[in-house]
Amino acid sequence: MVKCLYVEICIICILIMVLLISNVKKKFTIMFADRLFLSILWTATGLFISDGAWILIEGLNFIGAKAIHNCLNLIYFTLTGTIGLLWLIYTDYKINQDEDRLKRRLKWYALPFGVLLVLILSSPWTGWIFSLSRDNIYHGGRCHAMQMLIAFVYLFWAAILALVAVKRTEKRYLRSEYLTLASFIILPLAGGIVQGKIHGFPLIWVGTAISILIVFVNTQNQQITKDGLTGINNRRYLNCYLDTRLNNKRRKKKLFFILMDIDSFKEINDTYGHIEGDVAIIRIAGILKEVCCGSNDFLARYGGDEFAIVCERDDCQEVENLVQEIASIVTFSNEAGDMKYDVWLSIGYAEYGEAGIVNQDQLISMADKRLYTIKNNRKMQGR
Known part of the structure; x- marks a missing residue:
């Protein structure tokens, strides 16, 4: 019963992402910010798929089940860090609108993810992030918390950038946009806290899906009400x-x-x-x-x-x-x-x-x- 509900939640999150991807790709001109947002949507979709799939395969013992389970965990934990990194990159670009500046900062932004990636990819042998028992049951490793910690470090980092931008600008429409970026972390963080108390439900990713949806709606509203050339009301x-x-x-x-x-x-x-x-x-x-x-x-x-x-x-x-x-x-x-x-x-x-x-x-x-x-x-x- 719990497995079915877990998978159903993941499917709903996947459908939301697919709907958003379809809407973004319908745009006549896809700008750099749109491509970054699409990357976030595709990453979230892959994350929800791998999260829903691993719970279905856990405990099964057919030939190749353990290898598939390992692959799903590798994908899931890698995408967990990736979505945090992409959100920081997206926030930076939305605030500064400067691709060259972003490229210069990218190596610093990617450092925590690089450390996490080493821990993840070595886990099938070291068990640092996760391990699988003989009967194909998942167990968190001694560095298991690192994957979620680094993801939230990226979200906090992005929130700080956005809040600083709110303080620096006097333009009301930009303040609204930056506050939306800064508040992205609230629902995933709340979901994570509740998930720590109520096990068996992917509440972090429910919060993430809703936050992404809020950002999309806010962006659409901006495009509906703002003049594309000047940024003022249309x-x-x-x-x-x-x-x-x-x-x-x-x-x-x-x-x-x-x-x-x-x-x-x-x-x-x-x-x-x-x-x-x-x-x-x-x-x-x-x-x-x-x-x-x-x-x-x-x-x-x-x-x-x-x-x-x-x-x-x-x-x-x-x-x-x-x-x-x-x-x-x-x-x-x-x-x-x-x-x-x-x-x-x-x-x-x-x-x-x-x-x-x-x-x-x-x-x-x-x-x-x-x-x-x-x-x-x-x-x-x-x-």
Whole structure:
């Protein structure tokens, strides 16, 4: 009965991993982070298969049963260390987004795993990690705890990297992502503690499977709500957020919608190329992130070279101050002269409730109209 339940739990974990693998592989473009995550999924799948298989073969005495049992244990313990190492590598890359840096650190990351691998591969002869009795029954060796200890060292290491990153960044969307990475260890650790009290159930791996699923869901949510080029909120999320704010009847301040557009963006693309156009968009997004950092203002890429901010202020003067702050930082950035061209913004805004504005479309339309009035005036003045 216990064996059946153990195997059923492993099968459920395997099915979760297969489902996630299928979803990741459906992506149009598989980036380096996706490949790392796929490696974690495949490793977890192999781990769950070997964990479910060894309990079925334990105690059987047909020809070759002991050899198969040895192989399953070798695979299982190797993958236990591997999944910890891969999680650390994945966390490092998600935080730093630097393949070269990761390659330089890889040899240090792999050292504990190298020690563990020697202990595992020698176990059929030394019994350091595990041994099998004559009747094909598994026994833990004197260094048995090393395999789980090293796996958790990697998870703790990754959690520390993520928590340090949380402390260093002021960007809320990154904080959320890093906290998800840092909390990965919680469920496997809780499962391990409970498993120590209740033997016969793979609770560590149940916790691991759920943690992987949480990371996947969080990543999917990021991709649904974030703009791929700039990392800020996308238009789809903007529309949802704005709709929510407009329906909030307990709002204490006035709601404003600010729309911004890069001047002469087509000329930048035509003169310097579309890659340089992307650089200009990223540059403006960086400035707007700096302005909105630490506030409750909602920043999004509206589309193309347009950006939007949804904010609450006491009056129009406070919005004017925000607009002037953005313009000042853009001017300072241009004066720094670190690019081949200057980038300027035309900015228009509207207040919800003014001039009969009663819905999202009217609010955006009014801000858009004012933006293009400013843009046309600049063109007439030769700016």
